[in-house]
Amino acid sequence: MENTIEAAGWRGKLNEGLAPRQVEALIYACADMTCKEIARVMGISPKTVSQRLDDARFKLGMQRTVRGLCLEAIKRGIVAPLAVIILINCCMTQQLPAVRRPPSSPRVAQARVNRRGEYELCG
Template structure:
């Protein structure tokens, strides 16, 4: 089975871009501002193992902090926010105008 993404909380991580699957999963959970203890509970590992995964990911991306790791992962396309809602229509009036093209009201 070939997985190309990992969803962790409100974030999707993309495999094959430099981080190991568990590093990517921990990074995605960290993007949700969870503590190592909370991440450990979700991943079924110890908080110490979470810290190790995040440290390894920080080293690979050249980040000094977990916040920096999340920012680098986001900027480099390793993680993206999961979108649950359809994008809002930027100009609903434009749609109404197009619906009534050629119809003139007196």
């Protein structure tokens, strides 16, 4: 059995204390979808979506809003955007080359003193 769910550009981990359908509803909520939109995608009623999100909210520590639920799930590593996961995987597989700069001579500061009425023409 697979341990992740991918939907709407997000990946959710199973076996982190939430049921698979709760994780799926949470993923869609993290993708900034409303209960009606989530219900349409999952093929269930909006009331069922709301109940699943409420159950997930209870399991993750009684968050007050869906936004708080999403933030808590991201903080715990239950859900993450796929773009971040892809970026992390790419960085882990190959190291970036070190930046090599040519040795330079020590920099010397130059200062000009101009008195009132004296002008230098640069040209």
